[in-house]
Amino acid sequence: MSPDIMHELDRIDTLSGQMISLCMQCGVCSASCPNVLEMDLTPRAVMHHAQLGQMDKILSGKTIWVCSSCLQCSVRCPRGIDLARVMEAFRLVKLRKREGMLDPADLDPACSDAPPILLVAAMRKLTG
Numbered sequence: 456m457s458p459d460i461m462h463e464l465d466r467i468d469t470l471s472g473q474m475i476s477l478c479m480q481c482g483v484c485s486a487s488c489p490n491v492l493e494m495d496l497t498p499r500a501v502m503h504h505a506q507l508g509q510m511d512k513i514l515s516g517k518t519i520w521v522c523s524s525c526l527q528c529s530v531r532c533p534r535g536i537d538l539a540r541v542m543e544a545f546r547l548v549k550l551r552k553r554e555g556m557l558d559p560a561d562l563d564p565a566c567s568d569a570p571p572i573l574l575v576a577a578m579r580k581l582t583g
């Protein structure tokens with residue numbers, strides 16, 4: 456595994472306060488998740504790809520956004536991993552990459568006709 460990927464994994468561990476390496480791939484989290492049918496990667500698969508350093512598969516998928524932080528997986532994991540916090544850590548990493556963010560300088564002048572509250576909300580959400 457490259458040093459860059461190790462760094463990313465360490466970052467997930469640090470941000471979440473969990474140790475991804477503890478996961479034993481039992482699948483209890485996936486069986487407990489109420490949203491699993493809407494996910495492209497099950498929670499167990501997220502942990503699997505994370506352990507292999509395949510961060511892009513996780514960050515480019517929709518699972519981390521489908522997770523509703525319900526904590527079912529966290530309370531049932533036999534290894535005591537708070538997977539909801541791991542999902543949150545991945546969301547933070549993705550947001551910090553600032554991909555797809557709005558640059559106010561690129562806004563179409565026609566946007567000046569939009570309600571100010573809409574522009575403020577968009578800036579708060581999409582400019583990081």
Ligand code: SF4
Nearest residue numbers: 478479481482484532
């Ligand atoms: S329940 Fe815990 S140990 Fe089992 S696969 Fe999920 S995260 Fe890993």
Ligand code: SF4
Nearest residue numbers: 488522523525526528
């Ligand atoms: S916290 Fe997220 S991943 Fe865990 S069971 Fe709930 S929705 Fe599924």
